[in-house]
Amino acid sequence: MAKHTYVYVIYILTTPQKVWEALTDQTISASYWERENVSDWKVGSEWQHRLPGKSADVIGQVLESDPPRRLVTTWETPTDRGNPETSNRCAFDIEDVGGKVKLTVTHSELSEAALKDISQGWPAVLSNLKTLLETGRTIPDPYGALGNRPKA
Numbered sequence: 001m002a003k004h005t006y007v008y009v010i011y012i013l014t015t016p017q018k019v020w021e022a023l024t025d026q027t028i029s030a031s032y033w034e035r036e037n038v039s040d041w042k043v044g045s046e047w048q049h050r051l052p053g054k055s056a057d058v059i060g061q062v063l064e065s066d067p068p069r070r071l072v073t074t075w076e077t078p079t080d081r082g083n084p085e086t087s088n089r090c091a092f093d094i095e096d097v098g099g100k101v102k103l104t105v106t107h108s109e110l111s112e113a114a115l116k117d118i119s120q121g122w123p124a125v126l127s128n129l130k131t132l133l134e135t136g137r138t139i140p141d142p143y144g145a146l147g148n149r150p151k152a
Helices: 016-024 026-033 112-135
Strands: 004-012 036-038 046-050 056-066 070-075 088-096 101-110
Touching (some): 004 112, 016 070, 016 101, 016 112, 026 036, 056 088
Antiparallel strands (some): 036 046, 070 088, 088 101
16 A cells, blocks of 8 residues: 655744644643644653544554654554554654744545544644734634534
């Protein structure tokens, strides 16, 4: 099975520390992602991506943690834990570029179906993150899930 990589770059008028906090703080991540990112963010630790008060729909392991510059994790569903066919990895590279941050998200080792899903999800999530960090507000989402719209 062929594996794919998705790269998304966004510039945010903020600091690397604030981007790091937004990615790793459970309350902040829930505000723009509708899911909490929960971990102690130490290499080797588990992380969970979950709706507040619910069980995780994505889990993984922290592979690299270099605050506020780089975070790398594995991603998998709890039911597919340890399955190399469905596990993938995501790297967040945070770079200060003259008073703004260049955030590069590299999501790799993706199946065709996962590539399709994250190709719709990352732009919505990262636009919401940018809006939150620059304005203090999130983008209203009348459908209750970023990027998900009713089918016609």
